[in-house]
Amino acid sequence: MIRFIVRRLIAMVGVVLVLSLLLFFWLRSLPGGPVSAILGERATASRRAALEAALGLDQPVYVQYLKFLERAAQGNFGVSTQVLPGTDALDIFWMRLPATLELSFFALVLATSLGIPLGYFAARRRGSVLDNTSIVMSLIGVAVPVFFTAFMLKYFFAVQWNLLPVSGRQDPGLDATRITGFFVLDGIMTREWDAAGNALLHLVLPSLALATIPFAVIFRITRASVLDVLDEDYVRTAEAKGLTARTIRGRHVLRNAMLPVTTIIGLQVGGLLAGAVLTETVFAFGGIGQALYEAFKDKDYAVLQVLIMAAAVIYVLVNLLVDISYAIIDPRVRTR
Numbered sequence: 001m002i003r004f005i006v007r008r009l010i011a012m013v014g015v016v017l018v019l020s021l022l023l024f025f026w027l028r029s030l031p032g033g034p035v036s037a038i039l040g041e042r043a044t045a046s047r048r049a050a051l052e053a054a055l056g057l058d059q060p061v062y063v064q065y066l067k068f069l070e071r072a073a074q075g076n077f078g079v080s081t082q083v084l085p086g087t088d089a090l091d092i093f094w095m096r097l098p099a100t101l102e103l104s105f106f107a108l109v110l111a112t113s114l115g116i117p118l119g120y121f122a123a124r125r126r127g128s129v130l131d132n133t134s135i136v137m138s139l140i141g142v143a144v145p146v147f148f149t150a151f152m153l154k155y156f157f158a159v160q161w162n163l164l165p166v167s168g169r170q171d172p173g174l175d176a177t178r179i180t181g182f183f184v185l186d187g188i189m190t191r192e193w194d195a196a197g198n199a200l201l202h203l204v205l206p207s208l209a210l211a212t213i214p215f216a217v218i219f220r221i222t223r224a225s226v227l228d229v230l231d232e233d234y235v236r237t238a239e240a241k242g243l244t245a246r247t248i249r250g251r252h253v254l255r256n257a258m259l260p261v262t263t264i265i266g267l268q269v270g271g272l273l274a275g276a277v278l279t280e281t282v283f284a285f286g287g288i289g290q291a292l293y294e295a296f297k298d299k300d301y302a303v304l305q306v307l308i309m310a311a312a313v314i315y316v317l318v319n320l321l322v323d324i325s326y327a328i329i330d331p332r333v334r335t336r
Helices: 002-029 034-044 045-055 060-073 089-124 129-141 144-159 183-189 193-230 234-242 244-283 288-296 301-329 330-334
Strands: none
Touching: 002 060, 002 301, 089 129, 089 183, 089 193, 089 244, 089 288, 089 301, 089 330, 129 193, 144 193, 144 244, 183 193, 183 234, 193 244, 234 244, 244 288, 244 301
């Protein structure tokens, strides 16, 4: 097991390096470049030359990349010029991270708690009304863009029917204690139940919007996986031996069907981070997604660097955890 984890860690480092290389060249290919973004209308020839020398942009590309890696390893990505002017870019990431993690967690809980049971029961009742209805729902979930779902939910539930908050993470006038940055958790820790409840209400619509695509994918993979397992000889053998339905479901069907589902759930984390850009922007949620949108719109290169690199590292780490959990569930994976 240790050798398996070491191999995955080495592969993870290689992936992060490749991603950093792509990010480095992509940012420098954007129109205007960091010098124009920082100087703006003051970008005279002398100012540009001075700032390029200060940033090391007058040096060879490979030297710039090595310095970029060195600064990234030290957590030095520069200072924000537009999102929060004068604030360290890494500090902006840490400030915005709890909002995105909270939103992604609730969206993933919704997607898995609905997708796995529904996929299992749809497979058990293949061809039934439940099965056909669930398939149609999953197709709609995959086909409809996240931003459209977010706008529809916001329009009907918040604007038209006034059932849920329109935007934000909590009501502005609410006097809530901040400890971790996770508003629901903070409210529970301080026993400020009104603050925790208010934060939960603000999470309902963005979580639903963000969960639609992961739910559809998890449902379809669960259904297909359970159908494959139900046709296996060992399931029929277990039934012939007279084992109880509960034993067959737990030991033979669900355990084996969950192998591909586990991988898919891990991969959906990357989709959640991508969908959070649109969802957080629609609901003004104040997380990494909204900060990434603002940084790209306003050409804040320092914030773009840290947010994209951080998202890539989080995605790779989650996939490492998925690989480890996969190896725990199925020991055969460790030898591959």
